[in-house]
Amino acid sequence: MIKILTAHTLKIDEVDAAVAELLEQLDLENSLLKNAVGILAFHPEFLDSGVLEAVGESLPFATAGYTTPGIAVGSVFGDMMFTVAVLTSDDIVFTAGISVPISGDPTGPVRELYSRVAPPEMGKPALLLAFAPFLENVGGDDFVALLDSVSGGAPIFGSLAFTHLTDFSSIETCVNGHCGANVLALVALFGEVNPRFHITDLPGEQEICQRAVITQAEKNRIRRINDRSPIAYLESIGLAENGGISAGIASFPFLLTLSDGSRIARCACKATEEGHIVLCGNIPDGVKVGFSDVDADFVTQSMEKIIARIAADADAESALIFSCTSRKWTLASAPDWEMKKIARVIGNSLSYQFAYSGGEICPVKNRECQWINRFHNFSVTACLL
DSSP: OOEEEEEEEOOSSOHHHHHHHHHHHHOHHHHOOSEEEEEEEEOTHHHHTTHHHHHHHHSSSOEEEEEOSOEEETTEEESSOEEEEEEEESSOEEEEEEOOOOSSOOHHHHHHHHHHHSOGGGOSOSEEEEEEOOBTTBOHHHHHHHHHHHHTSOOEEEEEOOOSOTTOOSOOEEETTEEESSOOEEEEEESSOOOEEEEOOOOOOOOSSOOEEEEEEETTEEEEETTBOHHHHHHHTTSEETTEEOGGGGGSOEEEEOTTSOEEEEOEEEEOTTSOEEESSOOOTTOEEEEOOOOHHHHHHHHHHHHHHHHHOTTOOEEEEEEEHHHHHHTTTOTTHHHHHHHHHHTTTSEEEEEEESSEEOOEEOTTSOEEOOEESSOEEEEEO
């Protein structure tokens, strides 16, 4: 059995007061079980002010965390918050580690990290929690594929760290107070965990244009669409201008169908000087893509559906939940709606931590009803424990 203890603080510049508030809410003396790990989700300013480091020093167990542009725990939610979700158990063992900085091929750093977090003598993890960096040359799929390979297909749940800034600065991940913009944070759970996963359906394609073909791509970078510059193509359908992607492109995710019949979404992050498009996740050569003009109604309805599924799980005591930041941007005048909805509906019945993400890592079932690890965009994902 795993319990999740949650706490939050809004005190950015009062380090001692922030730590005291978090410890009081956690009540570790009376609530902590034999083993534990802390999952930290926070606005970047809590890193700069020293709160993150002080929290890591004050907790008697390992911690792993990430920056995010919005969080909810219990009945509270907001952007400028620091939250802790302590996973604690008498029979589950937790380990945590952080990779060396990743500048190119992530294979070596990910393999070395996994060997430290899940040494052979501990056996196969029951669950991996991965908090990946946002890198222009490495897509979220690369981290998922590498972890899936080295772990022998252990279920992976987590997020691509993100932030509130449109230039994608201040995005960091951390373990035990050690942070970086280009490091992978990993937590392994060993024992009888029995996680259950939920994910929202993708929107349908809208006829804003004919389906296009990705004629040249490299991991998370589109180099050619229909044998044209991707920026030129997006300009032709109104999703780019003056050499850059339009601000509203968050509501027009790339939608594609993979060779196994499954559908995924990819959100555009930025345009390069060469006219290429950088995505949060990878996209294969030759795949056909469509677009969806997503509105606030789709975001709210899909969130209501997944909350209903979470609430219907009678065995669930705790949950970790992520939502794509593009969904927050799509809500426009009501950017807090998803956080507010979760806090109101499950805040008093389930111990949970919700955070916005640059990309969601969550297993999905294939045609044979087998769980396979996958990286997503424009989704809400939940791991119930």
